[in-house]
Amino acid sequence: xxxxxxxxxxxxxxxxxxxxxxxxxxxxxxxxxxxxxxxxxxxxxxxxxxxxxxxxxxxxxxxxxxxxxxxxxxxxxxxxxxxxxxxxxxxxxxxxxxxxxxxxxxxxxxxxxxxxxxxxxxxxxxxxxxxxxxxxxxxxxxxxxxxxxxxxxxxxxxxxxxxxxxxxxxxxxxxxxxxx
Numbered sequence: 377x378x379x380x381x382x383x384x385x386x387x388x389x390x391x392x393x394x395x396x397x398x399x400x401x402x403x404x405x406x407x408x409x410x411x412x413x414x415x416x417x418x419x420x421x422x423x424x425x426x427x428x429x430x431x432x433x434x435x436x437x438x439x440x441x442x443x444x445x446x447x448x449x450x451x452x453x454x455x456x457x458x459x460x461x462x463x464x465x466x467x468x469x470x471x472x473x474x475x476x477x478x479x480x481x482x483x484x485x486x487x488x489x490x491x492x493x494x495x496x497x498x499x500x501x502x503x504x505x506x507x508x509x510x511x512x513x514x515x516x517x518x519x520x521x522x523x524x525x526x527x528x529x530x531x532x533x534x535x536x537x538x539x540x541x542x543x544x545x546x547x548x549x550x551x552x553x554x555x556x
Contacts, residue, residue: 395436401434402439403427403430403431406425406427406430406431406467408471408473409423409471410422410423410424410470411423411472412470413462416452416455420521420522420523421446422446422472422518422519422520423444423463425441425442425443426441426443427444429442430442442457447519472519472522473497475522476514476522479526480531483531485533485536486532487505487532488533488535500535502532502534503532503534503536503537504525504531504532505529506529507529510544511536
């Protein structure tokens with residue numbers, strides 16, 4: 377009897393682990409802001425998928441994706457969500473972070489001219505230099521305007537962004553020395 381109970385508990389633990397693994401993998405795959413081409417007008421739209429719901433569905437079967445947010449809502453909230461096919465086809469390629477990382481690859485900072493390597497988004501995110509010679513952070517750029525930002529801005533590393541921000545906010549504390 378103890379062996380039967382042990383086998384049942386072991387099978388339950390294995391099934392629970394498999395379900396949890398599938399749920400976590402699905403959640404990580406579909407979380408985050410994405411840029412898709414809206415099937416209605418073929419313009420960029422920023423969307424969020426209901427990744428938590430998809431993760432729960434993946435634990436017991438096949439996940440069905442649905443939009444949680446879209447930059448075209450509330451005006452077009454009743455759309456058929458055909459853009460989800462783009463996300464299902466290439467979930468990583470339409471992720472905003474992936475698109476921005478690819479843009480920085482092979483570029484150098486507009487100030488110090490150091491090339492960008494691995495971007496550390498959690499503690500030293502890069503910035504942009506706008507047409508007014510101000511550095512701006514990525515959180516201030518709306519995802520649906522990424523292509524415009526890529527065309528009209530220059531890449532700036534974290535260190536130069538911090539230095540330029542300090543220079544702009546506290547000009548009275550900055551001493552500019554000519555180069556040797």
